């Protein structure tokens with residue numbers, strides 16, 4: 702029965718949240734990250750179900766735990782597992798985004814919304830052919846066009862969900878847009894602040910963590926140099942880039 706499934710999901714979410722609390726106390730970073738990945742996995746598979754509200758609870762817990770030491774969140778992103786998938790990517794982008802928000806002293810409520818938006822920025826990828834997502838070579842032009850639709854698909858999913866924050870579909874739609882109009886899906890110039898921040902965290906994560914057989918992982922320093930050049934070329938806001946770099950730098 703669908704209702705049974707929903708209460709099972711809720712139970713497993715509560716159990717995971719309980720585990721997260723325990724791992725916070727023992728400061729066990731790999732376990733914290735593993736539980737976050739499990740929670741993200743459930744959220745990404747169930748957008749639109751009531752339990753999406755629990756994403757906000759998890760992000761709130763992270764804000765409380767790390768508000769005085771936001772860089773620990775960036776180091777959590779840097780903690781690598783042998784497995785890499787959409788959930789781990791979403792956790793990484795969320796922790797980098799929260800690190801930025803706490804560093805620039807966003808109001809906790811705004812930081813919470815940004816954290817949830819970061820978890821769900823790529824939810825549209827759940828609708829994309831896994832052969833395209835997990836492809837170990839460069840995508841053909843046609844495949845890349847399909848891949849790009851994860852932005853529009855994600856925004857549509859989030860507009861239909863029970864989560865009434867406009868920022869969520871906006872971030873799903875805009876996180877690959879660039880200020881010089883070179884991004885996708887619409888090539889807009891007026892990218893929202895939330896879209897820019899999560900876009901920056903996403904690009905940094907892609908370079909430093911998400912290695913592919915055809916593309917090597919780049920170390921954080923070199924990744925920031927690349928992003929600085931892209932900022933000088935007009936793709937990102939200079940102020941935003943500078944703050945992002947400071948937020949994650951040791």
Ligand SMILES: [Fe+2]
Pocket residue numbers: 822823851876877
């Ligand atoms: Fe994306």
Ligand SMILES: [Fe+2]
Pocket residue numbers: 790794822823903
């Ligand atoms: Fe992403």
